Structure formats: C-alpha cells, structure tokens
Amino acid sequence: MSNAAYCFDALMDITARPKTVFVRGEGSWLWDDTGKRYLDFIQGWAVNCLGHSPPSVAEAIATQAKTLITASPAYFNAASLELATALVENSAFDQVFFANSGAEANEGAIKLARKYGALYKNGAFEIITFEGGFHGRTLATMSASGKKAFEPLFEPKVKGFAKARLNDIASVRELISKNTVAVMLEPIQGEAGVWPTTDQFLRELRELTQAHGLLLIFDEIQTGMGRTGKLFHYEHTGITPDIMTLGKGIGGGAPLAALLATEEAACFEHGDQGGTFNGNSLMCAAGLAVLEQVSKPEFLRSVVDSGHLLERELQRLSTRHGLGEVRGRGLLLALDLKLPIGPALVAQALDKGLLLNSPQPDALRFMPALNVSREEIAQMIDQIDVMLTKAGAARRVA
Ligand SMILES: *Cc1c(COP(=O)(O)O)cnc(C)c1O
16 A cells, blocks of 8 residues: 555545545556556546557657647647647538637637627527536536536526527427527537437437527537547537537547637637637647547447447346446447446446446446457456346345
C-alpha cells in the first residue's frame, strides 16, 4: 500500500471516490500505485476513444509540445487550422470554434443560438431541451440539462430552457413560442443511462425545426467521434443539425472540445466568443491524431463489429440471468439489470480489477475504448457473468 504517501484531503471532495490511485494506462488497461491491473470499460468516461495513452496521440502531443504549445487566440496557428479543416471536410458543417471542455462547447452553442435569435428572430432566446438530458456543469449547461438532481442547485438558474420529452414530438411542438430559437439534444442520452432517440424522432425534429425556422443543435459530446459506429451520430439518420458540439473522444483523453456550425448558423461577431486556451496548438495536435485514425472507414467498421459483439454478449447475459434490455448503439451500450444492484456490481468489479459504470442503480453502462479487443470484451463479460451468478445465488438463499 503506497496510498499512505497521498494527502487525499488536498483535493476538494466533490464526489464519492474509492481510494484507488491510478498511475499508468495502456490500451484497455489501467494500473494503480500498488501495481494492480484493471480492465477499463469506462475509459475516462467515454473519453479515451483509442484507449489509454495511445502511441499516435502521445507522439503528436510530445512533438507539438516541443514545437509550439500555444501562440495566442489573437493569432492563427497551424494545428487549429488543420484540425478545423479536417472536421469541416469530414462533416456537414462549415466552421469550428474550439473549446476546452464539453460544457464550454455547449455554452458556446447556447450563445450562438441566442445570437442567431438576436440577429434574425426578433430576440428569440428560448431553447427547447429534454427531460433527462445532460449538457455539462456550467451554470447555463446545468440549466439546459434535464437532470432532476440539478433542479434545486445554484438557484437562480439561467432562464430560457423549456423541457420536452424524448421521442415525443408533440411535447416539443407544444413548447414552441415566438421566443423559441432552437432545439438542443443528445442523440443518445448518455449520462441519464443510455436512452436513445429514434431515427424517426430526429427526422421529425428536423422537419419541425425547419418549419418554424429554429436551429437544431446536437450535443454529440458522447455520441460523436465514432462512438456509435459512424463518425457522428447524425449520419445514421439522413438529416443534419445546424450546430453540433463535440468533446470527450475528440482529444483522445486530452482536454479538447469543439462547436461546429453551418455557415448560416455561425453568426458570432467579434467580441462575442473567445477564450485564452481555445484552439491551442497542443490540444489541436492531439485532436488531429485522433481524427486521422477514427475517421478511417475500416476503423468505423471495427467499431460496428465490436458494438455488435458486445451487444450480443450482453443480450446473452441478460437471457441467462433474467435481466432486461440492452440499449444504445455502437460502443455506447447499457444493460438493464431490472434490480438496483448496479452500485454493488461496480464495487465488486473494482475489487476484481474491472472498471464499470452504473449511471442509474438498475443499469450498467459500457463505454470501452473504440479499439477494445474481442478478448477484452469476452473477459469483461465472463467477470460480470460470475458476479451475476453469485448475486442470483444470494437472492435465492435470501
Ligand atoms: C460529458 C458530457 C458533457 C460535458 O462535457 P465536459 O467535458 O464534462 O464538460 C456534455 N454533454 C454530454 C452529452 C456529455 O456526455
């Protein structure tokens, strides 16, 4: 136990954390300071899309660090121009603003929509968001989120977010008023427990927003960068939003996020938006290394294959142990446990050297590296199988 060397109290106590201290990572594996190894199906919260410390990203960061870390947001730099160009070439959008976190990218999307309302829609400012949605932890993005636990916090909230129900187009239509400027949602609600929208609902939303001259904003911070088997989730649906935000996977573990918009929606004027570290060369170099790999058709095909394998294996577990449905797409999946045993399973798994996430007590969420191997999936499934068998036996005895 080398934990004794750490002063845990030096960090603000913002969440319940086990006293495990991680010191090294490689691919799907993490090591703590006692040398114990863990199979990681959380990956920094769906962040490390190429696994821990992928050589391509590590090298890009090291090379860029020795070349230029940051010039200044008042000047152009090569890495940010290259990454913006690559994102535009690989998507339906025309312009990019880089940010340092998902919440900041969403904050930018909210500001962009309000700017659009000020310029073109008589000052309309309201954005329709969704019950259960999660958009970040700044004051405006907490206000935009539909997370119940956020409701009593940090009042007064930022005004102007009406909440509709996911996959219920009538609930969106009812909220549209002369003050509405946009509709914003995650194509799959990740933090809420992996609740997918239907492609049909997204197409209806596009029709409805177009009919009312509203912007459609996709928060693809969790679903983007190959997570669902397409580079961006909207590609599954045949429609394109006006604004999209990216985060998590885009930096391959490095703090990078992006706000993308069509030419029509990209209406910021000088002075509206900025930030000291935004678009710095170091993080953009990481983003370039990630995009280069993740945008390859054969890479995306492998995500689809791994997603199908994981889905089949989870379904098999569900049948064997009498659990519920498997939800999600690609490598963003959840298993409905039908019983509130998620937190206990997560704790047992940690003990056995497996990192799992339970976004709600009756569900497990899986967000492995996009290049997770078949063997690693099989190993994870076997470990859960053993735990569920024990839990079932315990229930029968009780
Ligand atoms: C994680 C997440 C965010 C917030 O990103 P941060 O980098 O934590 O600020 C926003 N939206 C969605 C959909 C997310 O999954």
